[in-house]
Amino acid sequence: MSEAATKSETDARPANDTVVVECDLDAPPAKVWRALAEPEIRTEWLGESETGPSEVRRAEPPDRLDIAWPTPDGESLISFEINPSQDGGSHLTITHHAPTTALIVRLEPRTSVQTNMGQWRMAA
């Protein structure tokens, strides 16, 4: 597969206090898994938090990895899901939760809060 075929589009959308980013990668899932799961490779592209070392919370090869990312407000969870794409590459879904997320606000679409949630979506 040529490098020119690499898709570079990314999409980010908020859902409550979560940011979801999806992208297509010109590499097979096993290779993407290594880039995510091997700490030294992961640090190379993801970097490290200023607050402290990040930590793997859940590793389910070959497609699911959760990382706890320390922030001044507590842990922020980053979940990765790798899916094979038809062209032999990978589709990566990244779900980045706000530090509160372990105990996330599940606001039903009702009352005045709905307006606010609407604004979030528009801001996307």
Place this chain on the structure above:
Amino acid sequence: MAYHSRMEADVFRALGDPTRRAVYERLAAGEMSVSTLKAGFDISQPAVSQHLAALKAAGLVGERREGRNVYYRIRPEGLAPLLGWIERTRAAWPERIERLKDVLKRMDQ
């Protein structure tokens, strides 16, 4: 976190407690008094009041006095600091993904 703000920290902290978060969520149903609010919880009225005070301090909840009664309601604009987190987080990912693509190109198969 270079853009970390005080307000944001307050919101995260206020919603970080499960009971307080539950109080906040219950208030999403509409304005209510402490006693009405307490009815749904297995905690004392002073405890509910304490959670309300914390939510008020973080700007998440407002109150309205009517004679001797006080009613509490959610301030939707109080969640705005979360929007700041979302904006910054969204902005950070495209660059990370470009770096991931570079790393993948350099890696052995």
